[in-house]
Amino acid sequence: MSHPNPLETVRVEGMSRQTLLLRGxxxxxxxxxxxxxxxxxxxxxxxxxxxxxxxxxFALTLEYLETAFYEEGxxxxxxxxxxxxxxxxxxxxxxxxxxxxxxxxxxxxTPAKMPMFEFGVTDEKSFLELAQTLExxxxxxxxxxxxxxxxxxxxxxxxxIVQIEARHAAAIRLLREQDPAPDQFEPPLTTEQVNKAxxxxxxx
Numbered sequence: 001m002s003h004p005n006p007l008e009t010v011r012v013e014g015m016s017r018q019t020l021l022l023r024g025x026x027x028x029x030x031x032x033x034x035x036x037x038x039x040x041x042x043x044x045x046x047x048x049x050x051x052x053x054x055x056x057x058f059a060l061t062l063e064y065l066e067t068a069f070y071e072e073g074x075x076x077x078x079x080x081x082x083x084x085x086x087x088x089x090x091x092x093x094x095x096x097x098x099x100x101x102x103x104x105x106x107x108x109x110t111p112a113k114m115p116m117f118e119f120g121v122t123d124e125k126s127f128l129e130l131a132q133t134l135e136x137x138x139x140x141x142x143x144x145x146x147x148x149x150x151x152x153x154x155x156x157x158x159x160x161i162v163q164i165e166a167r168h169a170a171a172i173r174l175l176r177e178q179d180p181a182p183d184q185f186e187p188p189l190t191t192e193q194v195n196k197a198x199x200x201x202x203x204x
Contacts, residue, residue, distance in 0.1 A: 005030045006130040007137065009120030010065075017054070018061040018112045025062075025141055034136040041144025052154045053109035055145050059158065060100040062141055064114040066134055067093040072119050073127050082124055082175055086131070089168050096161050103157060128176050135169035138162075 007030035012023050021044060028040040045055065070090025078086055101111045121127045142162035149155040170180035 005033070006126070006133040007034075009118075009130065010134075011118035011120075012065070012115050013117075014113075014115035016061075016112055016115070018058045019115045021058055022061050022065065022115075025137065029133070029137050029140070034133060034140055037137050037140030038144035041141055042147060045145060045148035050148065052149055052151050053104055053107050055149055056100055056104050056107070056154065056158075057109070057112040059142065059145065059161070060097065060104065060112050061115065062138055063093055063096040063100060063161075064112075065117055066138060067097055068114075068117045069119055069131070069134055072117075072121065073131070076121065076123065076127055078124055078127065082128065085171060085175065086127075089131075089171075092164060092168075096164075099157070099161075103154065107154075128172060132169060132172045132176065132178075135165055135172060138165040139169060 007026050010026055012019055012026065021041075024044065025037055025041060028036045050058075067090060070086050070093060073086045074083075074090070104111045119130060121130055139162055142158055142165065146155060146158060146162075149158060173180045173182075
C-alpha cells in the first residue's frame, strides 16, 4: 500500500484566481509529486494572460499558506530545535507576505485576500513531513512562475525569496535526518507527462 502524499491533507477554501491556481498546484504535487509543480505552473502561466501583479498575488497566496502552516505548528506543542525552526520559518514567511503585499501595491495592484486553510497535522512527525513537502512545493512554484515574470525587479525579488524557501526545505530535511540536497538538478519530465498532469487541473 502506497503512503499518501502529505499534500492530500491540505484544504484551501476560496474562489479567487490565485486560490484556484494554488489548488491546482497542490493537486499536481499530491498526485504526481512535488517535481511536477514547476512544469505545471510554467504550463499554466503560458496558457493564461497573467501579468506580474497576478503572479505576485499567486506567490502571496502561497506565502499565506506557509505562514498559516507554521502558525498551526505552534499549536502542536513542538519541542526543541523543531519548535525553534518552525517559529523562525513562520516569521520569515510572514516577512515574505509583507514584502509581496508592498510590491503589489507599488505596482498599482490589489493584494489577494488570505484564504482559509486546513492542514491535517496532528503531531511533530506529520508536521515535519508536510513542512518538507510544502517547502519543496514553494520552491517548485517560484521556479515555475519565474519564466513568466516580465519585470527584472520583480524577478529578482522572487529569486531572493525562492532561495530562502530552498534553505527551509534543506533545514527540515536535516531535522528529519535526510539528505538536505538529494538532487543535483530539478528532476526532468517529458512533455507527455506534463500534458497528462496539467490538462485536468488548469482552470480556464
